Amino acid sequence: MPPFLVLGPLEVRTPDGMPTSLKRRKARELLALLVLRPGTTVEREEIVDVLWGERPPVSAQANLNSYVWDLRRVLARAAPADEPRPTTSRNGYRLDLRTEECDAYLFEELAATGRQALRNDRYRAAAELLAKALGLWRGAVLQGITAEFCVATAARLDLVRFEAMEDYADARLGLGQHEELAAELAATVRRHPLHERLWAQFMVALYRSGRRTDALRAYHDVCEVLNAELGVGPCTQLRLLQQAIASRQCRHVRVGVCAS
Structure with missing residues (x-):
């Protein structure tokens, strides 16, 4: 650490x-x-x-x-350094940190590198990098500190974490870990029911696990949730995915089909 x-x-x-x-x-x-x-x-x-x-x-x-x-x-x-930290100036204080000295900076670097590996279809490298990035999290950002200055940074890091979770799921789809991922995403979509990319990943994992009927049922479920909560239908990518599953063509659908 x-x-x-x-x-x-x-x-x-x-x-x-x-x-x-x-x-x-x-x-x-x-x-x-x-x-x-x-x-x-x-x-x-x-x-x-x-x-x-x-x-x-x-x-x-x-x-x-x-x-x-x-x-x-x-x-x-x-955390000894070449000079005492924080550094004092005439007006205030400064803390110089290298990327590898702070879990948040290291997390963002690993997540970005993992995403680039995913874009290059290097699924194993992407999965390893993203798993390492997500493993740095121990709880809510600065848990126990309620100062207002933390709010914006915490919200931004939470968003990057969620995107890394979705990228990790895409990498695992690319590696063929369909059955294990389907079981995990079943719980994840219940916790985050408005995220269409997660539903798309769940549907793909179900279909590639030989559970076509369950994949189509998941599409029905997300349509109901989106209509009830937001008054909208599914995104175009999700509709196209449903059509691919219904016509048994989902084996040819690329991971990362929905970017909600």
């Missing part, structure tokens, strides 16, 4: 994998803020506003200096 972990509870780990702790909540929030904006100087005034809102205490700047000292003490032990 990288030393800086945000795909779940915020953690900083030592080189031997042991977690270290920042006991003070605002010190953890400061670390989260700096990790989410790597290589960028975050001005003191912004940090004070994030940590205390519109009515900071008179001691805010002194407290901030104390939190930075806490961070440096922990990071010197857990």
